[in-house]
Amino acid sequence: MDGLTSAQVAGAKTNDVPRRSSRSLSAIIRANVFTLFNLVIGLLWALILIFGEWQDGLFGLIIVANALIGIIQELRAKRTLDKLAVINDAPVRVRRDGGERLIQPRQVVLGDLILLGPGDRLLVDGEVIESDGLEVDESLLTGEADPVHKQPGDQVLSGSFAVAGEGSFVATKVGTDAYAVKLAEEASKFHLAHSELREGVANFIKYITWLVIPIGALLIYSQLSNSADFRTAITGAVAGIVTMIPEGLVLMTSIAFAVGVVRLGRRQCLVQELPAIEGLARVDVLCLDKTGTLTAGGMDLDQVLPLSGGQPVDAALAALAHLDRRPNATAQAIRARYPDAGDGWAAGATVPFSSARKWSGADFGEHGAWLLGAPDVLLDGGDGYDRAAELAATGTRVLALCRAATLPTDGNSRPARGNHTTAVEHAEPSEHGALSASVDLVAPVALVEPVALITLKQRVRPDAQQTLRYFAKQGVTIKVISGDNPAAVSAIATSLEIPGGERSIDARTLPDDDEGKLGELLDSHTVFGRVSPRQKRQFVAALQARGHTVAMTGDGVNDVLALKDADLGIAMGAGSPATKAVAQVVLLDDKFATLPHVVAEGRRVLANIERVSNLFLTKTFYAIVLSLVVGVAGVMFPFAPRHSTLTNALTIGIPALFLALAPTLERSRPGFVRRVLRFAVPAGVLCAVAVLLSFWAAHSGTSTLIEDQTSAVITLFLTTWWVLVLIARPLNWWRVVLVGSMAALFAIGLSMPFVRAFFALEPGDLSNDLTAVGVSVVAAAAISIAVKLAGSLRT
Template sequence: MTTPMLAGDRGLTAAEVAERVEAGAVNEAKRHTSRPLSAILRANFFTPLNAVIAVLAAIAIGFTAVEEGFLEGLKQGLFAGVIIANIAIGTIQELRAKRTLDKLSLMNRSNAKVLRDGEVQEIDPARIVRDDLVYVEPGDRIVVDGPVVESRNLEIDESLLTGEADPVAKAPGDEVRSGSFAVAGTGLFRAEQIGADSYAAKLVEEASKFALARSELREGINRFIKLINWLIVPIALLLIISQLADAANWRQIIVRTVAGIVPMIPEGLVLLTSVAFAVGVIRLGARHVLVQELPAIEGLARTDVLCLDKTGTLTEGGMDVDEIRPINGSDNAAVWVALAALRAADDSPNPTMQAVAAHLEERGVADPSWRVIDVMPFSSARKWSGTRFTDNGTWLLGAPDILLEHGDPVALEADVLAAQGLRVLALVTAESASTTGGVTGVKPQALVVLRQRLRGTAAATLAYFKEQGVKVKIISGDSPAAVGAVAAQLGVDGAADTVDARRLPEDPEELADLLERATIFGRVKPHQKQAFVKALQSRGHTVAMTGDGVNDVLALKDADLGIAMGSGSAAARSVAQVVLLDDEFATLPHVVDEGRRVLGNIGRVSNLFLTKTVYAISLALFIAVGAISAWMLGNDPLPYPFLPIHQSLINLFTIGLPAFFLALAPTFERAKPNFVRRVLKFAIPAGICCAVPTFIVYLLSLAHDGTDSQLPQTTAAITLFCLALTALAIVARPYVWWKFLLVGVCAASFVAVVSIPPLADFYELELPGVWNTTVAAIGVGSGVAALLFWLVVRPKHLKD
């Protein structure tokens, strides 16, 4: 494309570019769209939980092998298979997610524009060389640093670097820095600091990085793991000390102690959380949704307020000129010619000017070649653009309620048109106008009426969020009447009560009160969108914000979840956590569903793993206290009831296998807060209800059959399995056919192990007799009753 600049400099030649490439003066800052393979392997292989399980497995295998042979040792170390499963499944899913992220990030990547050999060329930002002249227009990110060479009212937003919301006008010689973006005007700057030398290069790239940002889900799981790590060591020591009375069987004591420690570790919880996130990335990727930060998957599931920018979200990107209506007394031909001159003078036409240009082209209106003195580019803060011509005066195009006096008949006519859902601009002449000093001597010449294209799926999508209890706030820079009319067409509640943002209260508390009541806002400036987000967050809301323009960047950055449109500005896409690459607003319900699947299923899986941890800790404490008491009373030692092979069997059919299916199952339950509290409210009573009957049944069977028999451990194993399976059945609700099948297969598999002699011998169990079966049945019955009462039918005041 030919440069629209008036620069005498033609930029670098092809030969000069080749010289700089040869010298390595290229913008080669690394772009990490996802974790590299080495990091994925390292994260899956070398984890604290894997290390602990590996050590415990080595102990169990080694001490068993000394007395019973290597094969018996391997049998007791079967629980270490979870390490292999963790590594294999986690690595495979992360690699699949990496491929998806890399592919989508490439689609989301914006080219840079450079002036070379007198033409503006679009190139990959990594191909910028030192001394390139970089061309920028509204919405472009600044990807390298350097001084401005030419400026046509160029304004740069540096809020991501400095925190200052007001755009900064740039004149020749002023510096621009990477991490900022253009909001108005056009310009050329020379690339001097490139690659790793550029200011805030990391800031620019972080927006597309495979990042594990703040996540309530991950933080909660990490809190569980830290707590368990603190508990394991003292409980393990107490368990070992309690077994020392039986010093003659010290090897078996150590192996049984390992069996007591292993179930305390939620070994698969981190794995399944990572897998659920990774699968979420893959599923959303298939819908052309780029998740730039993984916790964004859970973000929209937690959202209770969704702020929508009308243009580009509820409406499609383009628009069409409905009519150009000259004001009484205006020369119709002069209006058309003036619009053609404004279009010709605009280096970077926005969608409105593009629609006007298309309309003029259809009617054969040519550029009159008026001589330009000054171009005033459109700004979302000013709401108008214009040009000062040498012989034809100053012409402006912008919002009627900004350019015209309040009460002006033309402004009232514009309001009537806007109330019909049309977008209306005023074409005026002015005695003087500047981007800093305002406008004087305005005379209206025409109204430009545009028809916006509503998204066909917008109404259904808004109805979905209403049904799900998510409040929607529609905020736009358009006139309140126009925004309200669009909202009414889409069936939004409160569309008749629009709020003009120019009369918003300054006090944050008053603003928050208004936002709680109102739904539709017009004439909203960029910094006000940011204030909206902060005010809603101050009332405890989780806020998601959608947008596509540079005026949305501040709000997107501060929202709990920023959602950008794929065709939007590079600046908007760079700060959003989620990018809808196909611009389809109707995709958002799928993002919500995916978030709910992750949150709901990881909550279920966490219930299972923490229940296991609680009953393992409880049993270890019961055995330790019982063994010490028996030793003090001079009675026979009280051995731990299980070997590692028993725990492997119970864990496989009550947690390992079902948790994998539950973690990836579809679910549409609404996200609930207080993840840690909710999981503990289930796991603690469930774990105790499993541990207490198991311990009592074990004591009774031990007193009846003695320590030399396998019946006590078989009876205890049956009791614990039945109770843990009951907890699984409660967690799996609500039921569909495959969940019934899952629970049934797990139960049948355990029964088969106990009933089939070769399998029972392998797992060192034996079929119980009438007495043991009766004791186990009583224990299971009491435990199931307690589980059902505390977790299902207990009074509501106890649940709360």
């Protein structure tokens, strides 16, 4: 089939699907402008402009600043994500005008003839036209882990991926009509990474909104009922309500996420789901696939060691390596030594390589059937088996070349390319060695003759050891999970000084039906070999069941299921399209050394957002307490909106910008909401009590209202400044400069007449001001004690 012509392509429907990595421009603007808090602040701003003085309406600029900063930062992140997403898009092979072409996924059109090989993901739905042993994994759609054989006329769905063989299909549904896209829209199988941080912030906002409404109504009623001056009443009510709103918390969270995305983007790290930034910080177990992660992509053929004389070893190897048009790394290494397939070695039936089988083979007619694969799968003891084990123990990758009377005859084999029909099932040995239909098949060991051992040199990444040391220092446990020989994996792990690397487990001996026992073995061991794709998924589930936050790296189709189930899936840039499609993070430059930066960025974001949340919610809680007391007691609010604007800028707004972007290596812990409440509630309550005491002490004298408010503002600044000091710890040089600068700015403001006039401050009554300072000192000590006691509580 020649595929579509250029003329047909021009008028066909394209595969236009919105990128999941970022929102549209209109969505970004709506999300940052049309918020509940912006509406509330906008209404309060209008009240002040109508009934109060314009200086008290400075808080209205928060709406503009929040919206602009949020839009700009998210647009920066969007540009970075979209640019990296284009790089990450694996080209699609199609046949057009009778020839093969590589095109971008968005250029696929309805009716295109799409070509498939191992590792290719299906971007659109279609009908199979050609099948050369094509096997498709539909587990991400159906939950069934067994690959499905496809033959001409069968339907294939987007969201699945090819694991073995080759074939082609005609696109019957593209764009938003495709099955996987509909699933994504319904948020069924395809979902964003869970974010405790965003969920916690959203809960804070929800509960605070419900509190603001009744408390705000009480405050407004109280101020209007007990004030002869309508303007003063409105100003006091607005001051209380505005202070209750943590208007910058959502902004700072968005900025931290967006800046994290941009920073990682500069390191060629694509974060496909923004909440994955948070997942980076929570990881305490990192599962590594040896091939492509600890070792660089590609291998070199080292030795061909005959086990018996008189066999055409070189010719058989060359013929097997040239069977597939899209050779894997092993076949490529053999092809480099044997560039020609040789004459007279035409294949009849063939069996493609798959991670489940761990071997491939072909029937070459008069030359017999030949198999190439893992020695401990193909061989059943003997000298060849023992020799292969000795070689594998040195870290060398070893393959066995075997000769068989015939290929399996139960439907496991496939005809040679050109017949385009399909086998029905895999085969595996029963307890007596006979072949039975299943997926995890191996060769019939009793019927093969070992002919030669082939050794391959693997290239250990030069940055692997340093990267692994980083994770050890950060308390992240490493688990090396590989489909290779356990001894070979152990040798690599030992050479990289991975703790526990000298002891390996053959995954074929692990329990399948006892998750508890499996979890214990995973906790006590580091290196696992001969792990099947299904077992990798089980490993992730068992570790998660024991309370671990699991990150999984991978580059091959055998890693897809585990990547999808892990708390954080990390794909290598040179990996298969299927792995890059399901992972939340893709290392586009294929550098293992990027992982420490990835984890560090996640920790920076989470630790800093927790600090910023403590700041904003302390403000919210002291405002709630002040508003309740003032509303119930029927007294004047202790400060005006402009006073709140000044103190919030110096103790929250400006410091939060620096703290949200500061470097940190703190590992994230669960319980974000509880920790923030344990800090913010006692701190906020004590700040409110101190402000009320200062205002009451000043108001009971002969001072003016502005002087009384000034005393309250001094107390408010000093207590919230002390909260800033506690949050900024540990105090390195730049944090000392930050908190010191805020105190200096407040002192300068009090000493400059035009600033005092602008913010309506009159620190003229020395007795009141000293009382305010004394109350603040006592309150600061009480806050330190209360926060420490609350932090020691375990809920």
